[in-house]
Amino acid sequence: PEPAAGTFRAEARDWLRTHVPAGPQPSVDTAEGFGWHRAWERELAAARLSVVSWPAAYGGRDASLLDWLAFEDEYYAAAAPVRVGQNGIFLLGPTLLRHGSSEQQARLLPPMARADEIWAQAWSEPDAGSDLAAIRARADRADGGWLLSGTKTWSSRAAFADKAFGLFRCDPAADGDPATARHRGLIYLMFSLRADGVTVRPIRQLGGGTGFAEIFLDEVFVPDADVIGEPGDGWRIAMSTAGHERGLSLRSPGRFTAAAERLVGLWRRTTGPAGTPGPAGIADTAGPPGTAGLADTAGLAWTAGLAWTAGLAGAIGAAGTAAADRVADAWIAAQAYRLHTYATAARLAAGGTLGAEASLGKVFWSELDVALHETALELLGPQAEIAGLDGPDGRWLDGYLFALAGPIYAGTNEIQRTVIAERLLGLPR
Amino acid sequence: PEPAAGTFRAEARDWLRTHVPAGPQPSVDTAEGFGWHRAWERELAAARLSVVSWPAAYGGRDASLLDWLAFEDEYYAAAAPVRVGQNGIFLLGPTLLRHGSSEQQARLLPPMARADEIWAQAWSEPDAGSDLAAIRARADRADGGWLLSGTKTWSSRAAFADKAFGLFRCDPAADGDPATARHRGLIYLMFSLRADGVTVRPIRQLGGGTGFAEIFLDEVFVPDADVIGEPGDGWRIAMSTAGHERGLSLRSPGRFTAAAERLVGLWRRTTGPAGTPGPAGIADTAGPPGTAGLADTAGLAWTAGLAWTAGLAGAIGAAGTAAADRVADAWIAAQAYRLHTYATAARLAAGGTLGAEASLGKVFWSELDVALHETALELLGPQAEIAGLDGPDGRWLDGYLFALAGPIYAGTNEIQRTVIAERLLGLPR
């Protein structure tokens, strides 16, 4: 079930082919790299491709879900840059479209679409972990607005973003049934990361980048105009964002199908169709040898054999042989995720809703993403560990580190499995 | 670390080579098959090979742990029959040697070694499941002995065995700390399966055999002479049996290494060393074809390709290629289990003890056993599902069904993992 609208898909593909920068893409986790990505977002916006599923009035194209998926397919297949504005575009944007006032929509959505304002999320807290309802950062009533105090963490993009949005406790006394009390008394707020009282401390990630930050808030004033919905209603509004089909719940398969295709290509280079070894060995050279040139050119030749011992040399199979079924399974899983997502999109387009089923997808894509990249690194040989390697093989390590976060964020996979068991299968709490 | 005593290993190997029956071995789960296996045990006993680790006085050879492992290696490598007497030999025998009176030892061990008396175990109960301490079958005091009442289940070999041993509740009023009360007031008893009041109902297993039975006990009299240890001390005695290093806790690696070698052979027949396809196709015949002869001769030829579609025929890899890493991992794991077991045996021989570490081995061998057989069946093609197939490939299905019980019995793998986490890693209850 491919999206019908071949025209839009074709337009996107053509535009991306001519516009995606050819060279290496800088990290989004440095000031320069962030600026580079902001410029790319502006280029997308100028082509009205930055927020395709939004209403035309705010810079979008009113694209259907299927068209949005087609765009994502093409975006990943073109190896286009990571979306630095995605917190705003996929999380806050849909929330404003659903729960924001028309004043808020008109004021905030266009600069978001143009990347004039890039948003960070401010959900988690140091002691809340996966337990989002354990929020302690406070919003205290002040004249014409609220004063924010507390600490937010794991705030992606916050190191360089302009603004942030998140939940705060506005009514600490909310009580009643203790099982649900924690979910009441929360307020959904937006604030500037440059406001007085805001301190941002970047957090270094596993791979060395600073994609996360901690946000310290000390009586930061937020006007009433920047509250979404009613005070006390924040939990409900946030949950509707978390479940938004164009956000995290219906994650586009583009990343996975593009990576699966690259994995097949990598595997093909390390093994022939019937298991014939790939190119091996290095041409004889006269004079003292050096390995400098090899690092960037010969690449995969080194993974083909490990014939250190003469007696075994003749019998050694290609490395690719010993990962063939993992490659097959990764491709099949990426295919399954793509087909499942399109089927879900078709169902949603026909008026269906997405509830706890989203948990099935979360676990599946996050495990798939890790397995795909792990298999590639197992095939890659001595270059696998090099950070920031140029060329297509250089993307596997970064992709792997990125994938490792998948089973943790947006509700750990343990939590998701419990949701599946209790809410979909009906097992007792 | 191979066992030093090459002489005994060589003797066992030679004897097995000349004595293991060449033809198909009947199922142990029919009356005839049981008799066939009893005869085999007697042949082993005549060569003093039925209970090699027991004292010579009772028919054994006082073999060291390492020699016992060597014997087991050779036994499995020779594809010798399943040990119909194993409940007695490996569980009850060691218990009697440790906790039995000398009268009990002299009376019971020699007929056990000669398979004149074959023993079944009577531990589990219908409502106890994995929770062994939840035993409800009673032993009521009677004149000169005890009266047994209740139901035992999952009693392997009970359908055709002579006697049984197990735990019964002799003091229902035992109380005190409720966490430990259930473990007190138990008695370890032996009884005849032909005694008045005993009814045995065979239970059909997954594969159709009746390896299990349910035992109904209605005031079955057991003389005091058949109590092991003190009444009320049954739990402690049983636990020392369960943990006995020659019983289940230190499971011999012979089954797994022998199966791993067969798996490598199977894989080799479905793929060349560098992935060349194995023998494929069937010779052209004149006249109407038939598939009868193929089933028993051509065997693996059918798994090599699936070239139903002409366009792909040339490019198709050997089936073995797509399972190569599973084969490698299964062989490596069998090797790891063998080496680990020998290292543990050496440690025990030097006076070490085996506690919760046994749980590590239980999970490892039971998962390995399933994976080994599963991989073989994935390679085997259309013959994989045939029950009772002749020849070496015919043993994979039976072996798989047998392996499936591994993660369930002798403490489910879930219970074992909890034991590992709490007792070895120190995680909170």
Added chain:
Amino acid sequence: MSLAGSAEQELFAAALHELLTDADVTGTARRWAGQDYAAGLAVWRRLAGAGATALAVPGEHGGLGASLADVMIACEEAGHHALPGPVAESLAAVPVLLAGLAAEPAVAAWLPLLAAGDLIATLALPPQRPYAADAGAAGLTLLVQDDMAWLATPGTSHPSVDPARRLWSVDGRELLARGPAVAAAAGRAADAGALACAAQLLGAGRALLEQSVQHARQRTQFGRAVGSFQAVKHRLADVAIALEFARPLVAEAAAAQTEGRATAPRDTSAAKVAATDAAHLAARAALQVHGAIGYTRELGLHLWLTKVQALASAWGSQAGHRARVLAALAADEATA
């Protein structure tokens, strides 16, 4: 006819589910295991009454000419209820084969009988598929080898791990057709059979999940419902995930076969691999959740456990299907 959309397909599945729930499939399977086929054939006739046997038969031959997606719904429900008999053969592979050979009047004559459920058929496709499943219960046994299609006679039989299933070697008796059209039809039939097998595995996996959930809700251990343990929850959640993501692969392969796409063999193998893995996961989880009782024939659970094991290698092994996916991908890559 083709069921108009997923809503109609769901209604059809529900109707078959109800029909099979009412039939005593467990008892039927027990009798089938003893080669007493009468009760089983009666269930098949009721399925025929609901249209299941006519789906893959072309309209001009008395069938419904439905899409393979619809055929797969019937196969999935058959697997869901562990229905005995040559499901993949009679509902999918044989009609697809015969439709390709319908130029022969003798062949064409069988199609309406298949559609009406008056004829249950099976076939062998050596070398990959040397046995005809349940030929002892079938009214028509076929054999295709190289480019020749034969009417065949069942020879000796072998018991399957699934007690309600036997595998028959067959002897060609009468040549029905010969030529490239036979080879082409046999290729389509083999893919239809493999996919039908995948659909049955999905259904069987679903049944195992349902029974495991049921057991876990009712059974207590260590004083708690078995299903309240996190290990049980997470294991069954993984089964639900695997089944959920195998299903769209079956649907895609059905569409590819119906439309005769070049990717049909690859997509069929992908579906068979994923459905088999999902069903295996369901079987392992069911055993673990049920404990020892699941390892017996006391509950009837063994009907599904053994059927999963039988169908896992029927119509191509996992290793063979993975190899076929890889070969197709390698070929794509080579021409890309």
Added chain:
Amino acid sequence: MSLAGSAEQELFAAALHELLTDADVTGTARRWAGQDYAAGLAVWRRLAGAGATALAVPGEHGGLGASLADVMIACEEAGHHALPGPVAESLAAVPVLLAGLAAEPAVAAWLPLLAAGDLIATLALPPQRPYAADAGAAGLTLLVQDDMAWLATPGTSHPSVDPARRLWSVDGRELLARGPAVAAAAGRAADAGALACAAQLLGAGRALLEQSVQHARQRTQFGRAVGSFQAVKHRLADVAIALEFARPLVAEAAAAQTEGRATAPRDTSAAKVAATDAAHLAARAALQVHGAIGYTRELGLHLWLTKVQALASAWGSQAGHRARVLAALAADEATA
């Protein structure tokens, strides 16, 4: 010398553990990442004082001539503490290589320096191992290609995913030896390096398990200790199992190398595969148990996580080592 038995080996491991616990390896690694090697080299000198650098050097060249099993104990503790520097190279591969070339006086002269810890060495073995790890910190860089051994100069360097590690391409400067003895010694060196890498992975996996257990005992979530959740328990139990059963493979391969058995390459690859899988399992579990904080550089956990990732592909990829095991098994089978 060879440590007499497991009790002596345990004492040696405990001594190294204490030494490295006292040294601030985490801070050292941070400075090493900035190519400030002084603190790290001081730790190496303390290791040398405990004998770790002398183990693989023959007695006649000022070393301890220990078995490779003893060398692996030192490598495992290095991994346990995420020690920066060319561990597999300087503690195992280079001494094994040089011992095989000691007929050359220039080569023999390096051995006592290596043993004393006055020289840290690294090497490249193209084509499988084209980079010399941490050549920037080493006093001696070697290159073996085909049957020639070269003294080499570090060229350009690449950052590893492990921040405390760099990979250097090298240029041969001066031919040290040539002939079949070089190729043979290089083969033994490569196996020693791969096994040392496996031992480091075991140690790193153990550290990740220890830190995960620690975290799970202290941290609470949803009002309970994280470690009281069954999913966490079972996951960490699986890590303990994987590490436990990888260890004897490392010991066996060490014995096979020490005794020059024909199975040494196969056993080495088996050990590397199992140790890498176990360490990876430990890394994935550590991330999952720690949650988001584990994904950062806040705790220091990243030193182990990234070292596991680096060593997983160093000295041969998983796929390559599995292929080598299979090739050896296939060869056995062919001659059996």
